[in-house]
Amino acid sequence: MNFPIRPEAASNFATEHDQLFFTITALTIFFTVVVLTLVVIFAARYRAGSKYSRANASNHNTKLEITWSVIPLLLGLGIFVWGAKIFVEQHTPPKEAMELFVIGKQWMWHVQHPNGVRENNTIHLPLGRPVRVTMISQDVIHALYIPEFRVQYHVVPGRYTTFWFTPTKVGKFHLFCNMYCGTQHAEMGGYVYVQEPEDFEKWLENDGTKVAERTPSLAELGKALYDRTQCGNCHGQVDNVRAPSLIGLYGRQRQFTNGMSGVADDSYLRDSILNPNSRVVKGYREIMPQNYKFTEEQILQLAAYIKSLGAAASPNPVTPSVDAPMPTPNTPAPSGDPTSHNLPGR
Numbered sequence: 001m002n003f004p005i006r007p008e009a010a011s012n013f014a015t016e017h018d019q020l021f022f023t024i025t026a027l028t029i030f031f032t033v034v035v036l037t038l039v040v041i042f043a044a045r046y047r048a049g050s051k052y053s054r055a056n057a058s059n060h061n062t063k064l065e066i067t068w069s070v071i072p073l074l075l076g077l078g079i080f081v082w083g084a085k086i087f088v089e090q091h092t093p094p095k096e097a098m099e100l101f102v103i104g105k106q107w108m109w110h111v112q113h114p115n116g117v118r119e120n121n122t123i124h125l126p127l128g129r130p131v132r133v134t135m136i137s138q139d140v141i142h143a144l145y146i147p148e149f150r151v152q153y154h155v156v157p158g159r160y161t162t163f164w165f166t167p168t169k170v171g172k173f174h175l176f177c178n179m180y181c182g183t184q185h186a187e188m189g190g191y192v193y194v195q196e197p198e199d200f201e202k203w204l205e206n207d208g209t210k211v212a213e214r215t216p217s218l219a220e221l222g223k224a225l226y227d228r229t230q231c232g233n234c235h236g237q238v239d240n241v242r243a244p245s246l247i248g249l250y251g252r253q254r255q256f257t258n259g260m261s262g263v264a265d266d267s268y269l270r271d272s273i274l275n276p277n278s279r280v281v282k283g284y285r286e287i288m289p290q291n292y293k294f295t296e297e298q299i300l301q302l303a304a305y306i307k308s309l310g311a312a313a314s315p316n317p318v319t320p321s322v323d324a325p326m327p328t329p330n331t332p333a334p335s336g337d338p339t340s341h342n343l344p345g346r
């Protein structure tokens with residue numbers, strides 16, 4: 001008889017997730033049975049016409065009431081702490097995790113590996129290596145869900161979200177969108193292929209043959225875009241009067257003109273490119289063009305290039321996959337309005 005009560009357990013989180021799930025299920029069943037049994041017993045015993053004595057009915061029992069309040073309270077808190085622990089773990093990737101970028105759009109998953117290999121509605125991963133997934137949506141809210149890994153998280157427009165896991169089994173697993181996102185929501189899915197590390201390396205080198213298309217690395221694409229958009233007109237090798245240098249920016253602490261500060265992480269890079277005036281770096285003026293229209297893929301490429309320019313003591317440094325050339329220092333500013341670069345969206 002084939003009656004699986006849970007999906008295959010194929011990631012480091014699966015077992016503990018299931019333990020929590022089955023604990024909650026067992027508690028639910030236990031209390032349902034206790035309450036229902038008492039209801040049935042009392043209903044039968046004190047039904048109209050039964051001979052049971054109703055004299056001296058007690059209407060208060062402090063010990064009993066404290067017991068049935070405190071025990072469920074502790075059980076509830078215990079489940080909360082256990083669930084919160086798993087949640088926090090899933091969102092705290094280890095430093096050595098490999099990176100994967102996922103863009104959700106109506107109605108497909110677009111996946112980018114740092115070396116530039118891309119795939120649609122499939123994700124290839126090596127066995128036994130932690131993977132940090134950075135996700136963003138190009139339109140509405142989606143949710144990336146891999147049941148066999150017991151991971152799921154929202155994929156929202158305008159903001160990166162992230163989780164991580166380590167695949168622990170070779171095989172083919174489900175990939176779903178788990179947030180209703182329009183008419184073809186049900187078709188927004190595919191498969192995760194976990195391979196032996198050697199097979200995965202081979203797959204990456206052959207660009208996944210038919211599954212993925214060969215492209216330059218993310219950082220290379222970012223460099224090309226950076227040059228085409230002429231970011232180097234302002235950003236040079238070193239800080240200059242026009243703009244700060246982007247070398248070594250990733251992971252560094254930034255001070256802003258509004259007195260706040262923050263770490264230059266992925267969200268910060270995205271924000272600095274799309275809304276440069278939301279947080280202006282201390283010592284500089286609001287001259288960076290406001291109206292760049294980049295797709296989420298292009299933002300990831302630019303960010304990969306900026307990261308490849310050297311990472312400070314970042315929580316998750318990304319090793320550049322190419323020796324990215326430095327931007328040209330201090331090229332003279334273009335004549336005309338520097339705020340009029342508009343890239344056609346793809």
Ligand SMILES: [Cu+2]
Nearest residue numbers: 142177181188
């Ligand atoms: Cu979706």
